[in-house]
Each structure stands twice: as C-alpha cells, then as structure tokens.
Amino acid sequence: VTADTQAPGDGVISTRVGKIAFVGGGNMAQSLVGGLIRRGWPARPIVVADPVAAQREKLARLFGVRTMADNARAVDDTDLVVLAVKPQDVAAVCDQIRDTVSRIRPLVLSIVAGVGTTDIATRLGGVDVIRAMPNRPALLGSGATALYATASVSDVRRTRAQEVMDAVGTTVWVDTEAQMDVVTAVSGSGPAYFFLLIEMLEEAGSALGLDAAIARRLAIETAHGAARMARETGASPVLLREQVTSSGGTTAAALAVLEDARVRDIFRRAVAAAAARSAELARELADR
Ligand SMILES: NC(=O)c1ccc[n+]([C@@H]2O[C@H](COP(=O)([O-])OP(=O)(O)OC[C@H]3O[C@@H](n4cnc5c(N)ncnc54)[C@H](OP(=O)(O)O)[C@@H]3O)[C@@H](O)[C@H]2O)c1
Numbered sequence: 001v002t003a004d005t006q007a008p009g010d011g012v013i014s015t016r017v018g019k020i021a022f023v024g025g026g027n028m029a030q031s032l033v034g035g036l037i038r039r040g041w042p043a044r045p046i047v048v049a050d051p052v053a054a055q056r057e058k059l060a061r062l063f064g065v066r067t068m069a070d071n072a073r074a075v076d077d078t079d080l081v082v083l084a085v086k087p088q089d090v091a092a093v094c095d096q097i098r099d100t101v102s103r104i105r106p107l108v109l110s111i112v113a114g115v116g117t118t119d120i121a122t123r124l125g126g127v128d129v130i131r132a133m134p135n136r137p138a139l140l141g142s143g144a145t146a147l148y149a150t151a152s153v154s155d156v157r158r159t160r161a162q163e164v165m166d167a168v169g170t171t172v173w174v175d176t177e178a179q180m181d182v183v184t185a186v187s188g189s190g191p192a193y194f195f196l197l198i199e200m201l202e203e204a205g206s207a208l209g210l211d212a213a214i215a216r217r218l219a220i221e222t223a224h225g226a227a228r229m230a231r232e233t234g235a236s237p238v239l240l241r242e243q244v245t246s247s248g249g250t251t252a253a254a255l256a257v258l259e260d261a262r263v264r265d266i267f268r269r270a271v272a273a274a275a276a277r278s279a280e281l282a283r284e285l286a287d288r
C-alpha cells in the first residue's frame with residue numbers, strides 16, 4: 001500500500017506503508033500506535049490484537065485502528081509484527097502465531113523486556129527478530145529506546161523497526177545483545193534515578209526552609225531545564241557542569257560534598273547492580 005498522508009505541522013509524508021500487527025495492546029502498544037498516528041501514519045494498515053475487549057475498544061476509539069482478539073489472524077499477511085506482551089506471556093503468544101509467522105516470515109519487533117532475540121526467533125521458526133528496550137517516558141512520547149538486531153537482519157528492516165520506535169522518542173542502536181542489560185540499567189531504570197534526585201532535592205530544600213511544594217517545583221523544572229540544555233546545546237555534561245561552577249562558589253561547595261562522598265563510585269555500583277539484575281532476570285525467564 002502506498003499512502004500519502006498529511007501530518008499536522010509535518011507537511012506531506014509520502015511513505016510506503018505495509019500492514020503492522022501489534023500483538024498485545026497495553027500501555028506500550030497504545031503509546032506506539034498513538035505516536036505513529038500523530039506522525040501521520042495511516043490507521044488503516046495498523047492492526048492490534050489483545051484479549052481484553054475494553055483495551056480493543058479504547059484503541060479503536062482513540063486511534064481508528066483495526067483490532068481483534070485472535071493473534072494468529074492479526075499477524076496474517078503482515079510484514080511487521082510488534083510483540084508487546086508481558087514477558088510471561090511470550091511463550092503462549094509465540095505458540096499461537098508460530099504457524100502464520102513461519103509461513104509469511106515478517107520482521108518481528110519485540111519490546112518484551114528480558115527475552116532474547118534467539119529465544120523469540122527459535123519459538124517462531126527462525127524469523128528476523130529486532131529487540132527494542134524503551135523506557136517509561138515513551139508513554140508520553142519522550143522515551144529513550146535502544147534497538148538490537150542480529151547481523152542477518154537487512155538495513156531496510158532495521159529502518160522499519162527504528163521508524164516505529166522513533167514514534168515514542170529517541171532511538172539508538174547497540175551492537176551486542178549483552179548491552180541490552182546495560183541499557184536496562186541506564187535508561188530503563190534511569191527515570192527512577194532522576195525521580196530520586198528530584199525527591200532528594202525537594203527534601204533538602206524543604207529542610208533548609210523552603211515550602212515543600214515550591215522546592216518540588218524548582219527541582220522538577222531544574223531537572224527539565226538541565227536535560228534540555230544538555231540535549232539542545234550538544235555540549236558535554238562535563239563542560240556544562242564546569243560552566244555553572246565558578247571556583248569558590250555555591251555550586252562548587254555542593255559538588256565538593258558529593259565528590260567527597262564518592263558519589264561517582266556509588267553511581268557506578270548502582271548501575272552495575274541494575275545491569276546484573278537484568279541479566280539474572282533474563283536467565284530466570286529463559287529457564288522457566
Ligand atoms: N511500559 C514500559 O514502560 C515498558 C518499558 C520497557 C519495556 N516494556 C515492555 O513492553 C512490554 C509491554 O509492556 P506494557 O507496559 O505495554 O504492558 P501491558 O500494559 O501489560 O501490555 C501488555 C498487553 O498485552 C496483552 N496480552 C496478554 N496476553 C496476551 C495474549 N495472549 N495475546 C495478546 N495480547 C496479550 C495484555 O493483556 P492483559 O492485560 O489481559 O494481560 C496487555 O494488554 C512488556 O514486555 C514490558 O516489559 C515496557
């Protein structure tokens with residue numbers, strides 16, 4: 001199908017759009033579908049399969065996409081399947097779609113946390129699998145997603161997968177699957193680190209006499225502003241930090257306390273613990 005569609009503010013997008021089937025219509029699938037539609041993708045070639053009627057009605061009502069309860073029927077005649085179910089449902093879902101998928105050999109884009117490409121490819125009769133690890137802010141279109149594909153997957157298919165994940169934020173590629181555990185530790189768990197920082201800044205400000213609501217607002221907007229500066233200037237965080245730290249000043253006093261407490265070392269250990277836990281959870285899942 002060739003579709004010419006008008007996206008608000010984006011001008012005319014002319015793109016070849018084949019059928020996309022989402023298996024699982026939960027939070028992530030809804031964000032991805034919403035992101036694609038907002039970017040001007042036509043609703044007609046998008047199909048979502050979910051066992052829950054309320055979920056299907058919501059998707060149809062909000063985005064005008066086709067929905068169904070039958071996974072095997074949803075993936076029929078498609079060249080892109082997005083696997084968006086919970087890790088514990090992967091085995092059952094793969095059983096349901098294996099016959100169809102191994103016959104038509106679509107690209108399978110899996111956003112299922114902790115399940116390896118080899119595992120999914122094997123369950124589906126050796127098809128191309130690309131794995132993506134989005135994070136929670138993807139639900140607002142501000143996600144950070146890492147993608148991984150095995151060497152045999154074509155560039156055209158990589159681009160196709162990336163286009164889908166681009167709909168909910170920034171995307172990067174990693175070149176070994178083991179790095180997905182590190183991605184999980186950095187950007188997957190990452191929002192929690194920043195929430196903790198906001199929480200601590202609020203607490204510290206309020207302990208020193210600021211109204212808690214004011215301290216919270218200042219902390220949130222400061223996090224937002226700092227992230228925007230890092231993104232929009234493209235300058236290194238080291239340079240940005242140095243630019244706001246004059247010697248003998250207030251920022252320098254705070255940073256000295258943090259460095260004395262070995263905050264870098266603590267952070268390195270924290271992220272390493274998350275990566276190790278990610279690998280461990282993946283092994284537990286594979287052994288089930
Ligand atoms: N949300 C995030 O921030 C995030 C971040 C990174 C990775 N992920 C990964 O993305 C995947 C989806 O996450 P999510 O947040 O979208 O989860 P979710 O909201 O629970 O969505 C999963 C959906 O799939 C449905 N489902 C369950 N069994 C099914 C079946 N047999 N056939 C078809 N659909 C089925 C679920 O229905 P029921 O409600 O009936 O179970 C639910 O609607 C997970 O593997 C998660 O690890 C999510």
